[in-house]
Amino acid sequence: MVDWSKIKKIDGHIHMIPDAIHAANPDAEDVWVFADLHRYQRIMDEYNIKRSVIMPLNDPCLMSMEFTISAVHKNLYKMKQRYPGKFYAFADVDTRNSSAESVEAICKAIDEYDLDGIKLHPNNTGIALDSEYNRAIFAYAQEYRIPIAIHSYPDSGDDPGAADRIVKVLERYPNLIVIVSHMSAFQWEELLPTNAYVDISAILPDYVRTYGIKKTNEILRKFGAERLIFASDYPDNRYLQPDEIYSSYFDILNQMDFTQKEAEKIACGNIEKIMKENS
Numbered sequence: 001m002v003d004w005s006k007i008k009k010i011d012g013h014i015h016m017i018p019d020a021i022h023a024a025n026p027d028a029e030d031v032w033v034f035a036d037l038h039r040y041q042r043i044m045d046e047y048n049i050k051r052s053v054i055m056p057l058n059d060p061c062l063m064s065m066e067f068t069i070s071a072v073h074k075n076l077y078k079m080k081q082r083y084p085g086k087f088y089a090f091a092d093v094d095t096r097n098s099s100a101e102s103v104e105a106i107c108k109a110i111d112e113y114d115l116d117g118i119k120l121h122p123n124n125t126g127i128a129l130d131s132e133y134n135r136a137i138f139a140y141a142q143e144y145r146i147p148i149a150i151h152s153y154p155d156s157g158d159d160p161g162a163a164d165r166i167v168k169v170l171e172r173y174p175n176l177i178v179i180v181s182h183m184s185a186f187q188w189e190e191l192l193p194t195n196a197y198v199d200i201s202a203i204l205p206d207y208v209r210t211y212g213i214k215k216t217n218e219i220l221r222k223f224g225a226e227r228l229i230f231a232s233d234y235p236d237n238r239y240l241q242p243d244e245i246y247s248s249y250f251d252i253l254n255q256m257d258f259t260q261k262e263a264e265k266i267a268c269g270n271i272e273k274i275m276k277e278n279s
């Protein structure tokens with residue numbers, strides 16, 4: 001049996017808040033207090049997480065004191081620099097800017113700030129995934145082989161991040177490297193025929209609560225070890241406290257039937273492959 005707490009892992013989706021934001025909010029008591037780069041090192045050591053992917057929140061107020069996209073990207077760059085080799089970070093999109101300005105900011109984020117991909121959060125921005133605004137971003141990402149992580153935890157068919165919007169985007173940009181964060185939740189079936197990777201962040205405990213272990217295992221199997229990416233969404237989870245997230249994830253994953261080789265791909269290999277292609 002694979003012991004998920006021990007095998008080498010890259011967490012494909014976490015959140016960290018810059019030190020300056022923590023310093024400006026000394027009385028905060030929400031989960032974002034746990035999104036602390038230094039405190040998180042202990043967790044990485046304890047669970048053999050050799051690297052994690054920091055996702056921005058498409059909300060510049062949480063990621064910088066200046067509330068600008070370039071300040072957000074600079075902060076993500078600084079977080080990577082602070083612990084060399086331990087983090088990847090994805091570029092953010094601020095939809096107050098024009099689509100062309102967003103592409104320009106992404107370009108700078110990749111070239112100058114050493115960021116590793118793009119994060120789109122259609123629910124936070126209110127801009128539907130398949131809308132005109134995102135086209136220039138998709139075209140750019142496809143051309144330069146930059147991975148895009150898409151938040152998709154839809155609760156209805158017309159949700160801005162609904163699975164069928166992802167399908168439409170992939171029909172239009174078939175060579176786009178897409179990681180669907182949260183597996184499109186309960187619309188997962190629509191993603192099966194696509195070539196998108198899926199990250200199990202946030203959704204895994206929700207599947208187990210809804211479907212039980214056996215069916216959750218079957219759903220993960222339908223995607224297969226080549227498309228699944230281990231990810232937690234630490235420290236943010238609908239049902240779990242920050243300090244329960246990893247132990248709950250490992251407890252669930254330890255009950256799945258993945259072989260050692262398959263687990264290695266899900267835990268580390270797939271995201272490493274995506275990142276190599278981009279570097």
Ligand SMILES: [Zn+2]
Pocket residue numbers: 013014015055233236
């Ligand atoms: Zn997230």
